[in-house]
Amino acid sequence: MDLLVSPILLYGACALGGLGVAFALPRKRVSPFILGALVAAIALGALFIGLGVRYPDQIPNIHFYVFAFISLGGALRVITHARPVYAALYFVLTILASCGLYLLLSAEFLAFALVIVYAGAILITYLFVIMLATEGPTSDAVGALNEYDRVSREPVIATIAGFVLLGGLTTALAVGSSGLTPNTAAMVREQPLAVMPKKVEKALREAKTPDGKPLIQPGERLALASDKVRDVLAAANVIKADQWPLIMPRNHQGEPAYAINAQPTLATGVSADGWLVLTDDKGTMRVLPRSQWPSDLYLSNTEGVAFDLIDAHPGAIEIAGVILLMAMIGATILGRKKVDMDEAARAEAAAKLRQFSDLGQHLGDQAPFVSPAEAQGAAAGSTR
Amino acid sequence: MNYLTILTLAQGPTPELMSGVTLYHYLAVSAAMFVIGLIGFMTRRNLIIMFLCTELMFQAAGIALIAFSRFHLNHSGESFVIFVLTVAAAEAALALGLVILLFRRKETLDGTRWTELQG
Numbered sequence: 001m002d003l004l005v006s007p008i009l010l011y012g013a014c015a016l017g018g019l020g021v022a023f024a025l026p027r028k029r030v031s032p033f034i035l036g037a038l039v040a041a042i043a044l045g046a047l048f049i050g051l052g053v054r055y056p057d058q059i060p061n062i063h064f065y066v067f068a069f070i071s072l073g074g075a076l077r078v079i080t081h082a083r084p085v086y087a088a089l090y091f092v093l094t095i096l097a098s099c100g101l102y103l104l105l106s107a108e109f110l111a112f113a114l115v116i117v118y119a120g121a122i123l124i125t126y127l128f129v130i131m132l133a134t135e136g137p138t139s140d141a142v143g144a145l146n147e148y149d150r151v152s153r154e155p156v157i158a159t160i161a162g163f164v165l166l167g168g169l170t171t172a173l174a175v176g177s178s179g180l181t182p183n184t185a186a187m188v189r190e191q192p193l194a195v196m197p198k199k200v201e202k203a204l205r206e207a208k209t210p211d212g213k214p215l216i217q218p219g220e221r222l223a224l225a226s227d228k229v230r231d232v233l234a235a236a237n238v239i240k241a242d243q244w245p246l247i248m249p250r251n252h253q254g255e256p257a258y259a260i261n262a263q264p265t266l267a268t269g270v271s272a273d274g275w276l277v278l279t280d281d282k283g284t285m286r287v288l289p290r291s292q293w294p295s296d297l298y299l300s301n302t303e304g305v306a307f308d309l310i311d312a313h314p315g316a317i318e319i320a321g322v323i324l325l326m327a328m329i330g331a332t333i334l335g336r337k338k339v340d341m342d343e344a345a346r347a348e349a350a351a352k353l354r355q356f357s358d359l360g361q362h363l364g365d366q367a368p369f370v371s372p373a374e375a376q377g378a379a380a381g382s383t384r
Numbered sequence: 385m386n387y388l389t390i391l392t393l394a395q396g397p398t399p400e401l402m403s404g405v406t407l408y409h410y411l412a413v414s415a416a417m418f419v420i421g422l423i424g425f426m427t428r429r430n431l432i433i434m435f436l437c438t439e440l441m442f443q444a445a446g447i448a449l450i451a452f453s454r455f456h457l458n459h460s461g462e463s464f465v466i467f468v469l470t471v472a473a474a475e476a477a478l479a480l481g482l483v484i485l486l487f488r489r490k491e492t493l494d495g496t497r498w499t500e501l502q503g
Contacts, residue, residue, distance in 0.1 A: 021420065047412060055403075055405045059405070059406065075421065075440055079427070098446070098447060105410065105450045105451055107465075110466070118439075122439070122473060122476045126432065130432050132484065133484060133487040146493070149433075153426070153496065154427060158427045159423055161423075162423040163419065165419055166416060170412055170415055177405070179404070301462075304459045305459050308460060313467075324473070327475075330478050330481070331477040335481055335484070341488070345490045348491070349491050
């Protein structure tokens with residue numbers, strides 16, 4: 001069992017982090033957020049330093065640390081800030097830092113989708129609801145924080161439960177990921193190029209050889225996979241002829257596709273890193289090995305995600321559509337529903353308003369926020 | 385080794401392979417974010433913040449999925465994050481509708497006021 005770092009460091013960091021979060025949570029008296037955040041940050045930093053000291057050649061790039069600390073700090077502020085609007089804005093910060101992590105993980109499409117969907121749409125909805133569902137100022141504390149925002153419920157027990165879970169999770173993840181080795185045979189990201197001949201030919205046409213001449217002749221285009229392509233490839237010593245049934249590019253119906261293969265040809269003994277075959281009008285073919293491909297000929301992240309989504313998960317898209325439709329119908333029905341206040345809340349609101357209008361009379365004509373008639377009306381009627 | 389260079393983004397031809405230890409860094413961040421969301425869900429009493437904390441947990445799951453997707457150099461994890469986004473959007477719409485209903489009923493966002501819902 002390999003924990004990647006010493007168990008003392010791992011569990012010590014979990015305990016220290018838990019202590020920091022417990023400190024930072026809002027409570028009745030002053031809650032030392034800065035101290036708590038600092039302790040939690042030290043715990044996280046100790047874990048990263050422990051990993052970095054033991055595996056100095058496998059640590060991620062320095063931007064990872066920046067984004068990790070910003071996103072976790074933002075997350076901590078989401079659950080500790082007493083003002084809901086600020087909590088929502090810190091959530092936006094967390095999302096933006098997570099987008100940085102996504103970019104480091106080569107997921108550009110999702111990074112931007114996340115900014116648009118989360119920071120742009122969902123969070124704005126949250127902000128609107130926070131502002132819609134805010135109680136009116138009470139007489140004793142105009143503009144002050146609500147009691148349920150200032151005091152958290154069982155901070156110590158919740159933190160202990162959470163960080164015991166974190167200890168278990170990090171242990172399991174460490175044991176699991178220490179046993180993982182990157183699988184080079186799984187590098188099939190660029191295979192869909194075989195069904196995108198227009199993209200390939202565009203990149204080839206715009207490319208120039210090092211001495212300034214166009215890479216391909218005007219009449220040349222990508223060849224379709226066929227026996228003749230196999231012979232050309234075998235003659236150029238790129239593949240062996242008996243490999244062809246295995247590595248022939250196919251489209252998703254299993255028919256021969258365009259003769260391009262971005263994968264290293266495996267198990268050959270021939271050192272070819274990928275190839276494509278061009279044909280001209282007379283039918284003469286030539287092989288373009290991967291080393292001569294233009295630098296902008298590859299499958300972009302968006303295209304890769306799109307192929308994976310449509311090709312591998314078409315049913316899931318349908319289900320996602322149904323979920324969204326159901327959510328839309330449900331939200332519409334919920335929004336149209338007329339709700340009466342329950343008795344206790346109504347009495348409380350009436351008392352609050354009465355007290356408030358009394359206060360206004362005490363102050364004279366300066367601040368008549370609510371007239372007694374309005375107060376009666378609001379208390380008696382149901383609110384919409 | 386590569387900690388001062390910007391890692392090749394996916395726009396590069398073939399991204400370099402990622403080791404299990406590098407993967408673990410991202411998974412640790414994801415686990416920590418999930419636990420922070422969980423603690424927030426348990427401790428905060430404001431209904432809206434509680435739902436914000438579920439979004440935080442969704443986000444943590446997304447980071448783990450993307451990290452595995454990068455590690456295995458395929459796009460399945462990324463497609464799955466799209467579905468996570470879908471579910472999060474649907475959940476936000478429904479949950480916020482419910483929060484508005486609950487607020488109209490009691491004129492407060494305090495979750496502890498709904499203890500009569502216990503089974």
